[in-house]
Amino acid sequence: MSEQPVQSNQPHPAEGTRFDNDNVIDFRMARDGLASQSLIEAQRQVERSYGLHSTEKYAEVESEVVQVHRLLIEINRIRQERMAG
Amino acid sequence: MSVLKKTLTLLVGNTDDLSYLRLPKGKIDTKKMSERQLIQRESEIGRQLFGPVPKGHQREFFCLDESTCIWYESYKDKDGKQVSSTTRYEIQGDKVLKAQDGPRYSYLEGAELDNLLQAVRLYYERVMRNVYGKEPKTIHQSQV
Numbered sequence: 001m002s003e004q005p006v007q008s009n010q011p012h013p014a015e016g017t018r019f020d021n022d023n024v025i026d027f028r029m030a031r032d033g034l035a036s037q038s039l040i041e042a043q044r045q046v047e048r049s050y051g052l053h054s055t056e057k058y059a060e061v062e063s064e065v066v067q068v069h070r071l072l073i074e075i076n077r078i079r080q081e082r083m084a085g
Numbered sequence: 086m087s088v089l090k091k092t093l094t095l096l097v098g099n100t101d102d103l104s105y106l107r108l109p110k111g112k113i114d115t116k117k118m119s120e121r122q123l124i125q126r127e128s129e130i131g132r133q134l135f136g137p138v139p140k141g142h143q144r145e146f147f148c149l150d151e152s153t154c155i156w157y158e159s160y161k162d163k164d165g166k167q168v169s170s171t172t173r174y175e176i177q178g179d180k181v182l183k184a185q186d187g188p189r190y191s192y193l194e195g196a197e198l199d200n201l202l203q204a205v206r207l208y209y210e211r212v213m214r215n216v217y218g219k220e221p222k223t224i225h226q227s228q229v
Contacts, residue, residue, distance in 0.1 A: 069176045071209040
């Protein structure tokens with residue numbers, strides 16, 4: 001990789017993944033080893049391993065709100081289609 | 086005998102009972118409905134998501150636009166006075182703002198947030214099936 005890994009242990013609230021590049025690799029390995037579990041569960045496990053307990057609930061809520069927002073967008077799209085005939 | 090019936094007779098033999106060709110009960114042709122009418126249909130489903138509506142209460146719950154849900158509740162109190170309240174839930178990024186009469190504003194958290202998110206998921210599934218006759222998309226956590 002040409003880019004230098006970002007060296008920061010601080011969680012970044014604006015990003016979905018709060019790991020530096022090295023940790024992202026560890027995260028993916030953990031995720032692959034946890035195929036039967038959800039991505040969120042895998043993320044939790046990695047967060048625990050890095051002592052990021054404080055962000056655990058935040059990450060879950062963030063993703064669920066975004067999911068639900070997509071559902072509302074979908075309903076509105078279908079509604080607009082029906083109104084247009 | 087219509088052409089359709091003749092064709093069906095050739096294909097399936099018996100055309101005495103064609104009820105299976107009708108739309109399932111509860112589904113209606115929504116192609117000529119206005120937005121207001123569609124929202125009313127959606128709200129008929131939405132109001133049932135939070136349990137039975139108490140006798141004498143009027144409840145509405147519907148998705149107003151891409152980021153807003155509305156809860157409306159109206160009833161008469163013990164003195165016979167009409168009481169009504171409207172709550173607007175507005176998705177703002179990764180948070181949900183709750184706006185009530187007053188005005189009072191707060192961001193949802195804890196069980197209240199979980200319950201609203203679950204209600205909207207149910208609303209989506211039931212509205213897609215029963216109002217628009219579409220199979221809802223399955224959204225998994227891992228797709229986030």
